[in-house]
Structure formats: structure tokens, C-alpha cells
Amino acid sequence: MPNSPSPEPDETTSNETQTVDLQPSMTVHPLTYSSMPMHMYPFPSGIVPTPPTRNKRRQVKNACTNCQKACKKCDDARPCLRCVKYGIAEECVDSHRKERKKGIKRGPYKKRDGKPFSLDPPYDGSTHQSIQMTTAISGAPSAIPFISPVGFPPGFLGQYAPAPPKPGDPAIYYPQFYLATPIPAHGLPPHQNGDGEPTYHHPHFYPTTFLTPYPQPYAPYMMPHRPDGQVTLPSAHLGFPPTSTRLPPGTGQQDQREDRSEEVAASQ
């Protein structure tokens, strides 16, 4: 199975170099990179009858070892949501990434400019999405509302985030996420050890943070927020149900199910 956690302590991961240091000062999570959808295919179900377009699944850059082993969804924060949930936050560390092989010869590339498009170009999210977005916005009442009236971002369906904005389409422009005031959940202040690093002795306390990715009409949605300022990225659940009564961690929820429920809750 390819998912076995890489045991070799390869520190020289070239690409992300996500060293295990916990980014002590994190005010705004680099959502732009790992949390913002790179290419999301809006899925206006019902209005686009033909190609079963689907939103792309967003992945974290580097799952923690626990999630990796379990083949489960991780998030960019450390400890990740799943580890917190299971009360193993202290074991939540980034897995090591192998360095990409170099010097691999490739065959000749197929013609680049010969014919850019056939009549029916292969589906390409970046080209199609504008169309679908437009359709979703302007036209289709039956579609999954791209602009959700209930306070969640449109297309906010689990990890399938809405498509990236098209220039000139301000209504669906997703700017940089920015943090709003952290909510002192349960009035518990973040624990900090000597290094200023947060410790999580009680997995069930992490405050949430409202993010307001939508400067305008959209209501903010919630993101789990860690005492150290890290946030659980909207990745999977681009937020939580605003009134999410999170079940106490360690109760051993089936994370899959729970994740789903969050998403479901979020999507309605």
C-alpha cells in the first residue's frame, strides 16, 4: 500500500519543506496555498446535465502521520482536527515527504500548438468553470446554489469548495481569507508551554474562529481555531456549522461519518 508512512527521516524534502516546526506565529494561515481551492469545479447539479462535472477534492499539502496512516483527511493545522478529536494531538506531526526523483527522462511531448482545441476540448476546469459558474449564478434555481442564502459559502459542500473566482465576477470572488476575532470557546485560554507552543491536554477545547472570506454579502463561516493561532483550514469543511456542537473528542466517533455530518450540516 502506498500509504505507509515514510519511515526514512528524510528531512530534505524539497518541495514543501514543511519542517515540523509548528509555525509559532501564525496569524493568518496560508490559506492561499493549501486551503484555497486551486481549481474547483463548481457542480451545479441539475443544470449541467451532460458532463458530470464535480468539484475537485482539495488536499492538504502534508498530512500528519496519524491521518496518513489511517488514510484519513487531515488539515493543515497542527495538531490536526482528527488528532485532536482522538486525543492524540501530541502525536500529530507532519509526515515526511520523499524528495521527487530527478533526472527522469521523458519522451517527447505531444504537440503543443498544433491544434489547441478540438471541437470539444478535453474538459479543463479552468476553461469550463467560468461557464458553469455563470450558469450557476445567473440561471439555475435548481442548482446547488452557488450563492448560498443560508450563510455558507456557495458550493460549500464538504471539501469541495467553490471554484476560484473569475476576474470580473465580483460576486463570487473569494479573496484572501482573513481572520476575524477568535472566539474564546468555553472561555478557555490557550495553553502555552515555555516555547510559546500550545499544548493540548484537553482536546476538546479549541476555540473557533470566524473567517470571513466573503467581504460582502456572505456570512462568515466558522473554522476551528487553535490556541496557537493556527486554524483548521476550511479544507474539508470550509468551515463548520456555525453552531456546531462538536461532539467531545475521544468519544470515538467514526470520523468519516462525522466529517460527513459536518459537511452536510454545512451544506444546508
Next chain:
DNA sequence: TGTATCGGACCGTCAATGCC
């Protein structure tokens, strides 16, 4: 019924390749 495991589809990155 709840939880763990894991096969494999899907995704994101980035070196190789091609064009200017």
C-alpha cells in the same frame, strides 16, 4: 452499530520538454 483498514481514484507539485 460503530470503528478500523486500505485499495485505488484523485490531486498537486515540479522537472523535463518545447517554443519563443
Next chain:
DNA sequence: GCATTGACGGTCCGATACAC
């Protein structure tokens, strides 16, 4: 130098096995 291709290494969905 920049754009594009496409393979690699990764994430995590969802089916299924297992435990209680």
C-alpha cells in the same frame, strides 16, 4: 526565459472487514 506537459508522490474517499 517562460509555458506546458505529464509523471511522481501524495491525500483521502468510500467500500469493506472487523469488533463490540
